[in-house]
Amino acid sequence: MGTNAIFVKQDVSNENDWQTVVQTALENFNQIDILVNNAGITYAKSLFDVSADDYLKIFKINQLSVFLGMKFVAAEMKKSGAWKHRQRIIHQRVSWRSYRLYRY
Structure with missing residues (x-):
């Protein structure tokens, strides 16, 4: 991260x-x-042991947070004028097959 790194506590959702x-x-x-x-x-x-609250927490962190990150960060990137040249948004994609949520 380098000597100029900072830490900001965040709930990504x-x-x-x-x-x-x-x-x-x-x-x-x-x-x-x-x-x-x-x-x-x-x-x-198991699917049968997952509550609606559990599922909503997964949704908020795994999907809503990606949308929010793009919404707020991309707006600032676009304002800076260098949007097309050097700025990037990277997403880690996780296949639903890798989730053990639906293990019976």
């Missing part, structure tokens, strides 16, 4: 936290060049 992360990055580095969406969770439970 929370819009306000995304706004804070983006603002903190801009205050410290003046622009954002990359976003790596890499958060993800699962449960090692």
Whole structure:
């Protein structure tokens, strides 16, 4: 990460936290060049043992967070004018087959 790295505590499924992360990055580095969406969770439970709350937590972290990251970070990347040249958004893709959620 280098000597200029900073830490910002974040709930990736929370819009306000995304706004804070983006603002903190801009205050410290003046622009954002990359976003790596890499958060993800699962449960090692049978389908019959997963509650609606469990499933919603998976959805919020694995899917909603990707949308929120793109929404807030891409807007700032576009404002900087270098959107087409050097800035990137990277997503880690996880196959549904790798989820053990539906193990019977």
